[in-house]
Amino acid sequence: MKKKFSFLFILLYSFCFSQTEKLFYYIEKDSLLGVKNQNGKIIVPADVTWSTIAYNDTAEIKSNIFLLSLKNKGDLYFDRKGHFLFETALAALGYSDFHEGYILYEEGRKSGLANRLGNKIIPAQYDYISPMNFGFAEYCNGCYRDTSEDEEHAPLVGGVWGFVDRNGEEIKTTSKRNHPKDIETKEHTFIPYQFRYNKKEQKILAFFEKRKNQIIKINGLNCSDQTLFFEIVEKPSEFNPFYKIKTYELCDKFPNGADETYSDFKNFKVSDDGKNYYVIYTDLVNHEKYSEYIERKILVDDWIKSNQK
Structure with missing residues (x-):
């Protein structure tokens, strides 16, 4: 009984500590960026970043997951224990930002969406997927960028297109509007209000x-x-x-x-x-x-x- 009580106490202490542990970015030699906790323990070792100008090593990281933009590895997200979670898509296009609580990530040249807890809600199984917007995301498979007329802003063409909801479920469009906030598509079908x-x-x-x-x-x-x-x-x-x-x-x-x-x-x-x-x-x-x-x-x-x- 005493051993069981001791185990429960240790478990409770560990849980409380993990809930109160504070994390901070830290900078070394002007170009190395990493993450430490409040006791100086390294959570993610410092690595080469593009610039440390956007990071404040005195501001606490108040999120379940955090971003490190590393020069030779990409825009990477980690959990609070320092475990690598996923790589985001092109930061220059704003895809490293959260939209409605979801962020775009990439695996094996495919794209999906993860939430603020780092959970991959929509698997990386699409050639393209949009940021979450109005409760849904648009995707395509088999599409490609047509650079014949505009290389910088090449449109996506071809492929099979569709929509998924916040749970990653396929959305079936309807032939008529059933809710005032149903959204009409280019094909004049309707995405149900989400x-x-x-x-x-x-x-x-x-x-x-x-x-x-x-x-x-x-x-x-x-x-x-x-x-x-x-x-x-x-x-x-x-x-x-x-x-x-x-x-x-x-x-x-x-x-x-x-x-x-x-x-x-x-x-x-x-x-x-x-x-x-x-x-x-x-x-x-x-x-x-x-x-x-x-x-x-x-x-x-x-x-x-x-x-x-």
């Missing part, structure tokens, strides 16, 4: 719907469809105690989501208890050694009032 909400989440969205006209008046609309949607794309988690609400405009009947990092005042957060509603923008903070984009929050009603004045 979001479902409980009462608490419906109340959160109702807050924004009530203020939609005011938000449009402040931000304006870029697309001729003149339609704005609000959707909850991420829910509270260990490192993010907020609901994330993303705005979408319809552009030629297709949802154009606001960039989740750089579209100031077009994305929102709501506290886990559903009481505090914020509009999000980024602020470029200058330091002696590097520059960093910091997320800022303003209470939505305060933001609306300040813009009305």
Whole structure:
């Protein structure tokens, strides 16, 4: 009995420690980048990076997985124990960013989508897959880049195309619209609306719907469809105690989501208890050694009032 109690105590202690362990980037010789914990233990050994200017070795890594852009290895994601998870696709195209809680990764020259926990929700089995958008992703197999007219912005042609949902399940389009937010494809079929909400989440969205006209008046609309949607794309988690609400405009009947990092005042957060509603923008903070984009929050009603004045 005593041995069993000791084992449980050790297990509980290990669990608590793993939950509180802090991680930080560290820089060596100006071009080597790695990750350590708060005690100086190396989690990922330093390796050659393109530039350390974007990394702050005093800022805590507050995420389940983290990115290291290594010069000779690519854009790699690791878990908090330092285990390699996957390589992301072209960073220059923004594919190393998360969209609606998902990020594009590559394995064996194929692409898939993983979530913020590092779980590969949509297997790497496609020649191309888009970032998650409005709750679904578009894919193709057998397609290729046609560089005959434009090498830099070569379009994808050929192949078999389709759509998958947030669970990686194939989406069957319909011949008619069954929900006001079903999305019409180029072939004039419809992608079923992908979001479902409980009462608490419906109340959160109702807050924004009530203020939609005011938000449009402040931000304006870029697309001729003149339609704005609000959707909850991420829910509270260990490192993010907020609901994330993303705005979408319809552009030629297709949802154009606001960039989740750089579209100031077009994305929102709501506290886990559903009481505090914020509009999000980024602020470029200058330091002696590097520059960093910091997320800022303003209470939505305060933001609306300040813009009305």
